[in-house]
Amino acid sequence: MDDMLLVAEELSKEYKKVKAVDSVNLHIKKGTIYGLIGKNGAGKTTIMKMITGMATPSSGSFTYSGFEGDKRDAYSRIGALIEAPALLPNLSAYDNIKLKCLAYGIGDDAYIMDKLKLVGLDGVAKRKAGKFSLGMKQRLGIAMALVGEPDFLVLDEPINGLDPQGIVEIREMLMKLNSEKGITILISSHILEELAKIAKDYAIINEGRIIEESTLEDLKLKCRDKIVIKTSNTSPVLPILDSNNFSDYQVIDSNTIYIYERLGDISTLNMEIAKAEIPVESIGVQSSDLEEYFIKLTGASAGGIK
Amino acid sequence: MYLRFLKSELFRASKHKCVYILILVLAAVLFLESIVFLKFSIPGMSQDDVYSMGQEGYSAEGMSESFNMGFNAGRAVSPVVHDEEEDMSEEDIPAYTLSDFWGEGLFYNDDFPTLYWLNVSSSFHLFAVAVFTALFLGSTYKYGYDKNLIVGNRYRFSLFFARITVIAIYSAILLIATFLMTVVYDLLFTGSVDWNLDSSVLGYSLVSFVLSFAFSMIAVFIATLTKNTAASMTVSIMLSMGFLSLGLSIISFVMTYIFPSLPSDFQLVNYTITQNAEALSLQSTGKEVLRALIVAVVYSFLSIEGSLLIIRRRDIG
Numbered sequence: 276m277d278d279m280l281l282v283a284e285e286l287s288k289e290y291k292k293v294k295a296v297d298s299v300n301l302h303i304k305k306g307t308i309y310g311l312i313g314k315n316g317a318g319k320t321t322i323m324k325m326i327t328g329m330a331t332p333s334s335g336s337f338t339y340s341g342f343e344g345d346k347r348d349a350y351s352r353i354g355a356l357i358e359a360p361a362l363l364p365n366l367s368a369y370d371n372i373k374l375k376c377l378a379y380g381i382g383d384d385a386y387i388m389d390k391l392k393l394v395g396l397d398g399v400a401k402r403k404a405g406k407f408s409l410g411m412k413q414r415l416g417i418a419m420a421l422v423g424e425p426d427f428l429v430l431d432e433p434i435n436g437l438d439p440q441g442i443v444e445i446r447e448m449l450m451k452l453n454s455e456k457g458i459t460i461l462i463s464s465h466i467l468e469e470l471a472k473i474a475k476d477y478a479i480i481n482e483g484r485i486i487e488e489s490t491l492e493d494l495k496l497k498c499r500d501k502i503v504i505k506t507s508n509t510s511p512v513l514p515i516l517d518s519n520n521f522s523d524y525q526v527i528d529s530n531t532i533y534i535y536e537r538l539g540d541i542s543t544l545n546m547e548i549a550k551a552e553i554p555v556e557s558i559g560v561q562s563s564d565l566e567e568y569f570i571k572l573t574g575a576s577a578g579g580i581k
Numbered sequence: 582m583y584l585r586f587l588k589s590e591l592f593r594a595s596k597h598k599c600v601y602i603l604i605l606v607l608a609a610v611l612f613l614e615s616i617v618f619l620k621f622s623i624p625g626m627s628q629d630d631v632y633s634m635g636q637e638g639y640s641a642e643g644m645s646e647s648f649n650m651g652f653n654a655g656r657a658v659s660p661v662v663h664d665e666e667e668d669m670s671e672e673d674i675p676a677y678t679l680s681d682f683w684g685e686g687l688f689y690n691d692d693f694p695t696l697y698w699l700n701v702s703s704s705f706h707l708f709a710v711a712v713f714t715a716l717f718l719g720s721t722y723k724y725g726y727d728k729n730l731i732v733g734n735r736y737r738f739s740l741f742f743a744r745i746t747v748i749a750i751y752s753a754i755l756l757i758a759t760f761l762m763t764v765v766y767d768l769l770f771t772g773s774v775d776w777n778l779d780s781s782v783l784g785y786s787l788v789s790f791v792l793s794f795a796f797s798m799i800a801v802f803i804a805t806l807t808k809n810t811a812a813s814m815t816v817s818i819m820l821s822m823g824f825l826s827l828g829l830s831i832i833s834f835v836m837t838y839i840f841p842s843l844p845s846d847f848q849l850v851n852y853t854i855t856q857n858a859e860a861l862s863l864q865s866t867g868k869e870v871l872r873a874l875i876v877a878v879v880y881s882f883l884s885i886e887g888s889l890l891i892i893r894r895r896d897i898g
Contacts, residue, residue: 324896324897327732328731328732329728329731329732329896329897330896330897331896350732353732354732355728355732357728357732358725358728359725361724361725361726361727361728361729362724362726363593363596363720363724363726364724365596365597365598365720366593366596370592370596373592374589374592374593374729375589375729375730377585377588377589377592378585378586378588378589378730379585380585419729429732
């Protein structure tokens with residue numbers, strides 16, 4: 276537990292008898308980049324609001340490592356960009372950051388310009404935020420979240436509206452903040468491909484519930500290409516796999532086996548199983564990426580495809 | 582924390598265009614009011630009309646009571662050249678020229694404190710406070726700005742009190758601006774300032790400020806409740822214009838009917854901020870001042886408590 280920054284237990288939030296978040300457990304390690312994956316309306320934003328103190332949980336609790344009781348000290352170490360960037364459009368980018376700096380009692384001109392430079396907006400510091408494109412607003416929102424040098428950065432769909440170049444820049448910036456300054460980052464997105472490039476740990480959320488919490492390694496394992504054998508009973512198949520020198524396989528349940536190696540040997544394997552007169556319902560190579568895996572999981576939860 | 586928030590909110594207010602626009606509008610309104618109070622008896626009436634009225638035994642004072650800037654009615658002014666008791670002769674009516682406009686050539690001989698009281702009691706500053714409060718608070722709700730400040734330092738009440746301090750400061754600025762503009766316009770239209778200052782001016786200003794603050798707290802409560810700039814501005818402006826008095830008059834009538842023991846002159850409207858602001862004068866007695874202060878304190882307390890209750894129960898963003 277010592278390596279945990281945040282542990283949430285049975286966190287729930289109800290809005291007028293509708294459960295937006297239902298008994299969520301989260302374990303965010305110090306120094307990680309934690310990805311929260313979920314469809315729109317899955318409950319990602321509500322979770323983020325609760326753990327940043329913007330919304331009061333209906334039930335459950337969460338603890339920041341080292342901050343017991345009054346969470347305000349913990350909140351002081353958080354920077355957040357939740358939902359749309361909360362900018363005042365009639366103020367310049369510079370003044371928007373200055374406002375927050377004044378409220379925090381920190382920063383001078385150089386500090387403000389440094390934050391703007393970090394997100395590539397130093398050239399438009401005096402331009403009104405209302406004139407910014409969506410991508411520029413996102414960058415400014417991130418810059419504002421970084422005011423106060425937080426230990427924990429909570430970013431809700433931060434790459435929304437960014438062009439490909441912008442996405443790369445933000446990704447590199449976040450990875451730099453994580454590796455160089457040790458900032459723990461909680462990031463939500465529905466662009467899974469992008470999240471996969473940055474996050475080290477994941478939680479998949481659907482209809483207010485965490486379906487799965489895992490590491491990148493676990494996910495990669497689950498998503499990599501494999502031979503899938505469906506049979507009425509997996510037990511007699513296993514000696515055949517061993518005798519044919521297959522070692523990287525996994526028995527998923529009494530009917531399913533995943534084999535992660537020598538995908539080209541599928542015909543030989545099929546023949547060996549047939550020779551042993553074991554009835555096979557299906558055998559084939561299955562490719563799966565993160566997105567597919569996510570759809571399978573959330574679809575399963577919704578009673579859909581499996 | 583409060584002081585940091587105050588610094589930040591003062592900076593934010595300084596960037597609001599409405600802060601300056603409302604003072605410019607106040608200047609324009611006071612300009613018109615001062616002209617009317619000093620130079621013209623009744624807008625739209627010629628000197629011949631005024632002369633004819635005098636000949637027919639009518640008083641220009643009576644007509645002036647129907648004049649208001651849209652916010653107030655019922656003030657009394659004192660014509661220089663005649664009063665209700667005497668007929669006007671043709672010589673009494675000043676023959677205006679353009680040069681009379683700037684400098685001497687008064688229709689009324691109000692001294693500076695009276696002109697200041699006339700300008701304050703027109704309640705335009707309440708209108709301006711209502712607009713400012715709706716815009717100043719409304720923008721934080723509209724753009725979800727509080728998310729930036731509260732995440733990281735969850736001192737919502739400090740932020741709230743910093744904001745009402747800014748609104749109180751702006752209320753004070755509007756009253757000070759009214760004072761200064763009255764000086765300028767008095768000088769401009771009469772050629773000199775008949776100061777005649779005594780403690781009643783200071784006392785009147787302080788009670789007016791307390792009433793103005795109480796009114797702004799009602800506007801704060803409405804803005805906090807509705808989270809909507811247009812709705813809060815509309816309701817606050819209607820209150821500043823005394824619209825509430827219409828409903829209260831009916832309620833008062835019903836109450837005196839149900840409770841015959843109530844005094845026949847019982848009027849709930851006497852316990853509103855706007856009514857007290859308008860009724861207050863430089864000559865107000867201790868009882869009137871006390872009532873105004875009690876009304877202000879009660880409204881302020883209820884509005885602040887109501888706002889805090891909403892803030893306590895509501896999530897941010």
